[in-house]
Amino acid sequence: MNTTADRPHVVIIGAGFAGLYAARALCRAPVRVTVVDRRNHHLFQPLLYQVATAGLSAPDIATPIRRILQRQANATVLLAEVRGLDPVRRRVVLDDDELSYDFLIVATGATHNYFGHDEWARYAPGLKTVEDALEIRRRVLLAFEKAERETNAERQREHLTFAIVGAGATGVELAGALREIAQHTLASDFHNFDPRATRVVLIDAVERVLPQFPEPLSLKARAMLEARGVEVRTGCRVVDVDSGGVSLQCAPSSEATPERIPARTVLWAAGVKASPLAEDLDAPRDEFGRVRVQPDLSVPGHPEVFVVGDLAAVESGGRPVPATAPPAIQEGRHAAAAIVAELAGRTRLPFRYKDRGVLATVGRRAGVASIYGLRFAGFVAWLLWLLVHITWLIGHRNRLVVLFEWAWAYFTYQRSARVILSREK
């Protein structure tokens, strides 16, 4: 049945941006491709914060991997957990099986880093998976419900305080969305408090928000956040997190008593920690556990193994490549091209990141963008953000539905996914 059985076998672990685009780029290559992921869906992570803030439904940004690769005759999709790698025997160890490979592309990504305080995770969930997003949505919506039933003013205030750790794109977008929910969406839904009094505190140890942006745009983003009522606390290091809030050590008073922010909801969008699979590769790694790859994205000593996406510490033109979707896509495609070149007896080229720019949104009609060196802030940047995200979203249905949801939210100020799912199931 399978006429491609004798072709070289490319195993791709992880169907995020890097893995998926690697698989697609091998569409016409004389190989057979197996994509292994522990999830059945590819997740469009740049919009995950909108699932967390009840603006989108999870299926709007999650597409079955199987469906995406349905027409790619040389690709098979396996829903399985990878237990380990054996680069010497060229084997991928699954929970109940093994896969042998001729080429391996590892694209299992990274998660947040609690800087040695993993016990904070239960108080301050991160935002990497659909389940994370639904958990954050649950906590946010429940906080308002608890505030409605709370008669003690101080405790009510704690329920209405949201602390977000990490002022990169995810943190900034979460903060903006939470203030918008408070200001508009829920404005007339409660009787015992005014949701507009909701406090959103955005915290980062670095001195500015969106550090990957040009500084003038960081300043504009900060001003937009503050205009929307977000308290921006940069230069503040989190020294403790518990069920009642966060404690901060703010420069230059780093020897003073930590400042306490009582907040019943703390969200974590900081740090980078590579997926543990990197350890099996016996390759040099950076401080975050990411694999330091060769210029062609392969692993030193294993030209048949590539590491791409957030799991890789990649340099291009002497500068580190950011851990976002566009480089992940380019890296995935590059690894695929390297395999094709190898099979054709051509030389592999070094990876070169084509930096088209960065984009973030702060709220309705507010964003910052630096595209091909041009800088935008405000309405135009917001429109660009919408356009780029709709364009890159996978599937026509998702594009139409997300556009509809955005238009509906824009005109009605409502968010359509205000559903609290209980945890016990």
Added chain:
Amino acid sequence: MNTTADRPHVVIIGAGFAGLYAARALCRAPVRVTVVDRRNHHLFQPLLYQVATAGLSAPDIATPIRRILQRQANATVLLAEVRGLDPVRRRVVLDDDELSYDFLIVATGATHNYFGHDEWARYAPGLKTVEDALEIRRRVLLAFEKAERETNAERQREHLTFAIVGAGATGVELAGALREIAQHTLASDFHNFDPRATRVVLIDAVERVLPQFPEPLSLKARAMLEARGVEVRTGCRVVDVDSGGVSLQCAPSSEATPERIPARTVLWAAGVKASPLAEDLDAPRDEFGRVRVQPDLSVPGHPEVFVVGDLAAVESGGRPVPATAPPAIQEGRHAAAAIVAELAGRTRLPFRYKDRGVLATVGRRAGVASIYGLRFAGFVAWLLWLLVHITWLIGHRNRLVVLFEWAWAYFTYQRSARVILSREK
């Protein structure tokens, strides 16, 4: 602030169809209304099977109760678990509080009944809540993924067998949708088996499907199901359920060895068990635990307490009223009207069920309907089904999105919510 504080207090427990429409009907009444629900959302249960079969996202059919009643000045919504009722002191006991009432409307509904075998529930989940639907969706989608990885033909066959217990509307609609997924949606997504070989077995102890329908329509629905490849096993009683399948005792061979249907996925859509809150009312109850209400829907001896919806055993014109959405809505409105009449010094009227008919769908372009005594089967019934469900769905956004999803699914044969959520969270 609250100018209605001295008005009589109506507490409504449960914001399903009965409770929600009771609250809405009290919109202009000289009362203050408190709606208590342990969920933040009203669920449009007639479409829940579509969430379970990946056709719709949960938020499409779940609307925040708070949002629905936002403009109703005399209504407050509380997200709280009701622990008990004290009809003598006129108190509703919440987890951490008490509510006193002048009128009480209990509308907490019913769940499935495992006929004394609650241990079957873990093998055969029911379909009453959003979480139930997501769990069923997870099991169904995972079954196909497991079949893809299974090399043993017999075990693969077990993964591809779905047994549905209960051939009422929910069971019939689930069975039809599962065959459709197998036949069309997944047809070209797998490499190691043909999804079209999926076996769907619909089981009921009663001799016909859709027993609440006129018999000719039941026969037509059965024929449509069978034409779509569903194995209909009526007259068969389930005598055992475990992780490997179900055992049936089929009439007339009720003394024979039970017949075994190996199936890794068993879904439960049978039986009625009243919510436990009914026990606190000290009122006569039927065999399913439902409260036998007075003709005005109040509880014997407590004219200020009403029971409506699936929790009530209601008769109208000497016949039992079915446990579906239309009577629940009418009962909720009737209880509201009785309260208004009471406050105005008028006599309460007995409840009279206006039976407009019944509707069910078997799959694309296939349904059965009996409306105002007119009977339809096939395409027209299916159109009527779509029309009625879109009309009654709450919220313009939901109507538009669900219509879009249906149109998209109709033309592409795809289902947009094929997302497996993991359970550990």
